[in-house]
Amino acid sequence: MAQISPAQQAFIDTIAPFCIKYAKKYGFKVASAGIAQACLESGYGTGVYPDNRNKVINPLTGEWRHNYFGLKYRPNRVNCNNGYFNSTGTEQHADGSYTPTTTDWYKFESLEKCVEGYYQFINTANYAQVKAATNPLTYLQAIKAAGYASSLNYVENVYKVVENCNLKQYDTSFVVTPVTPVSPSTSNKSSLINYTKLSPNNSGKRTHAIDRITPHCVVGQWDVTTFGSYFGRPDVKASCNYGIAKDGQVALIVDESMRSWCSSSNENDQRAVTIECSSEKTHPYAFNDAVYNKLIDLCTDICRRNGKNILLWIADKNTALNYTPKSNEMLLTVHRWFKAKACPGDWLMARMDDLAAKVTAKLSGAVTSQPVQPTSEFPYIVQITANVLNIRKGPGTNYPVVGQIKDKGKYTIMEVQNGFGRLKSGVGWISMKYTQKI
Numbered sequence: 001m002a003q004i005s006p007a008q009q010a011f012i013d014t015i016a017p018f019c020i021k022y023a024k025k026y027g028f029k030v031a032s033a034g035i036a037q038a039c040l041e042s043g044y045g046t047g048v049y050p051d052n053r054n055k056v057i058n059p060l061t062g063e064w065r066h067n068y069f070g071l072k073y074r075p076n077r078v079n080c081n082n083g084y085f086n087s088t089g090t091e092q093h094a095d096g097s098y099t100p101t102t103t104d105w106y107k108f109e110s111l112e113k114c115v116e117g118y119y120q121f122i123n124t125a126n127y128a129q130v131k132a133a134t135n136p137l138t139y140l141q142a143i144k145a146a147g148y149a150s151s152l153n154y155v156e157n158v159y160k161v162v163e164n165c166n167l168k169q170y171d172t173s174f175v176v177t178p179v180t181p182v183s184p185s186t187s188n189k190s191s192l193i194n195y196t197k198l199s200p201n202n203s204g205k206r207t208h209a210i211d212r213i214t215p216h217c218v219v220g221q222w223d224v225t226t227f228g229s230y231f232g233r234p235d236v237k238a239s240c241n242y243g244i245a246k247d248g249q250v251a252l253i254v255d256e257s258m259r260s261w262c263s264s265s266n267e268n269d270q271r272a273v274t275i276e277c278s279s280e281k282t283h284p285y286a287f288n289d290a291v292y293n294k295l296i297d298l299c300t301d302i303c304r305r306n307g308k309n310i311l312l313w314i315a316d317k318n319t320a321l322n323y324t325p326k327s328n329e330m331l332l333t334v335h336r337w338f339k340a341k342a343c344p345g346d347w348l349m350a351r352m353d354d355l356a357a358k359v360t361a362k363l364s365g366a367v368t369s370q371p372v373q374p375t376s377e378f379p380y381i382v383q384i385t386a387n388v389l390n391i392r393k394g395p396g397t398n399y400p401v402v403g404q405i406k407d408k409g410k411y412t413i414m415e416v417q418n419g420f421g422r423l424k425s426g427v428g429w430i431s432m433k434y435t436q437k438i
């Protein structure tokens, strides 16, 4: 850790009260990040930057140039009676290259005016996320995202100053309303939750009602605590509503009423409950049985609590994303539709149909799509009573096994011969001994 000099500390002592005062005046919730920006941009008030833009005194003219934040001149943006001055400098591009530029910089008449000018400068809609930030790191990430600085390492470099100079102490007088905790009495909690560690990585309340579920593969066999500690880190800048651990336990990471940062799509995550699932680390990112079975249960529970009795999987991306679910329908979506990545993995992709069918089967009223013919005994619906039931090519044990039913689900029988029922799907026949007509 870098040692700070008495002169540097003196600069911090001078500027900090003004940063606190004007951050509050303009509705910001953090002062430390602004103090750190001023330290870095002005060389702790000494103007060591090569383009001289922050020099307190121009050595040639003796003229004062209070601009500790590297603020570029924008007409009518802030109150600055002194106008601006020019300098040549460099601008860094996304590819790391530099080009020389001539820039106009504000020239404030005092340090205090300069600090107020800085908060006026960022007191615009473009910087709304900066104003919303309740800690210096999210503040700096937001200010960089809003285009304040072009340097690629800006956030990292300024945040280092926050830490090295112990600047968080200047944030303690801000009254901050916590973003994450939700009153338990008003939230719609799942009874399947085994562990809760709320993540700061969220956008607060959803702006869209829940009508999607997006399962992900987390690419690793995680415990509930791994979900909690990983998504608890602000620098990860990601989260999920739920995590399913390798043993099938469920972690609550972002309350269901809030928008998580999971699927690389604001539009999707505003309306989707996102679920990160433990998986193998390599293609096809398979889930073990405990994880997959819990995913089925959790999706069922989410649908039920949100008033849905059908979980839909539409394999075609464009059709799915253009589909407006009916009030009783929940739509499945996948991360790979929003970003070029494997998530949720080919293993789950091959089972999205199965997931939708099993969840829908578990939800009441989901099997009425096949109307029962009043004039005939067939078709009718049975519930499977055996844990594992063979499907045979024909009506008898002398026919080869072509598949198995392991979900104790509900199936439609088209006809019965020799005690075997023919499945509507056309896959084959099952023994009626292990079924119950419903």
Ligand SMILES: [Zn+2]
Pocket (backbone or CB within 6 Å): 216, 217, 262, 263, 335, 343, 344
């Ligand atoms: Zn994903």
